[in-house]
Amino acid sequence: MSQMSTATQRDAKETPATLVEASQLVFLNPEKLRFMRHGATLRLTIEEDRSFPKVGVLRGFPLSDRNHFFSIRDSENNEIGLIVNPTELSAEDQKLIEDDLERRYFVPSLKRIVSAKERFGTVDWTVETDRGLCRFTTQNLRENVQRPAAGRIILNDVDGNRYDIRNVDELNRESQELLFRHL
Numbered sequence: 001m002s003q004m005s006t007a008t009q010r011d012a013k014e015t016p017a018t019l020v021e022a023s024q025l026v027f028l029n030p031e032k033l034r035f036m037r038h039g040a041t042l043r044l045t046i047e048e049d050r051s052f053p054k055v056g057v058l059r060g061f062p063l064s065d066r067n068h069f070f071s072i073r074d075s076e077n078n079e080i081g082l083i084v085n086p087t088e089l090s091a092e093d094q095k096l097i098e099d100d101l102e103r104r105y106f107v108p109s110l111k112r113i114v115s116a117k118e119r120f121g122t123v124d125w126t127v128e129t130d131r132g133l134c135r136f137t138t139q140n141l142r143e144n145v146q147r148p149a150a151g152r153i154i155l156n157d158v159d160g161n162r163y164d165i166r167n168v169d170e171l172n173r174e175s176q177e178l179l180f181r182h183l
Helices: 001-021 091-104 173-182
Strands: 035-036 040-048 052-059 065-073 079-083 110-119 120-130 132-139 145-149 152-156 162-165
Touching: 001 079, 035 091, 040 091, 052 079, 052 145, 110 173, 120 162, 120 173
Parallel strands: none
Antiparallel strands: 035 040, 040 052, 052 065, 065 079, 110 120, 120 132, 145 152, 152 162
8 A cells, every 4th residue: 555655656746747848848049940841841950959850830829920939840740849930040941931831821712612512421612712713522521610700611621621711701692502501
């Protein structure tokens, strides 16, 4: 019994340290960072420290502060650290990060639904977006539709791309009918 309570006490003492360590933010020094592109892969070298053959960049606050607090993640999606102010990076590194963010946060705004056809549990959509005409397929719309605000709908396709309908009321009547027929 005393062994059990000793082990429990030891675990209780170790757990907070682990949680504290896990919650520590690592701020990256922009002067020591070097990004490179290898094909579609973004790589990072931190001078006098280590290199990461594949990294991703996420915005810490994508809606309220798009230009600060970039989280750099490794291939396992573990956070390497934060870049507070990316304008402190070299112009080349800023461009590489901007390209990566553009690819990650590519969300066309849907303007009109040209057609939507259901087949075998999927829906094939042809839509007009702010980036031109687009075709995509969705399945299981109950799980692949987000409603972040009243009147706003985001459709997720089978490839993980998102299509934003910022205001359903701004769609023409035919587009609304096609949309609600399949939701």
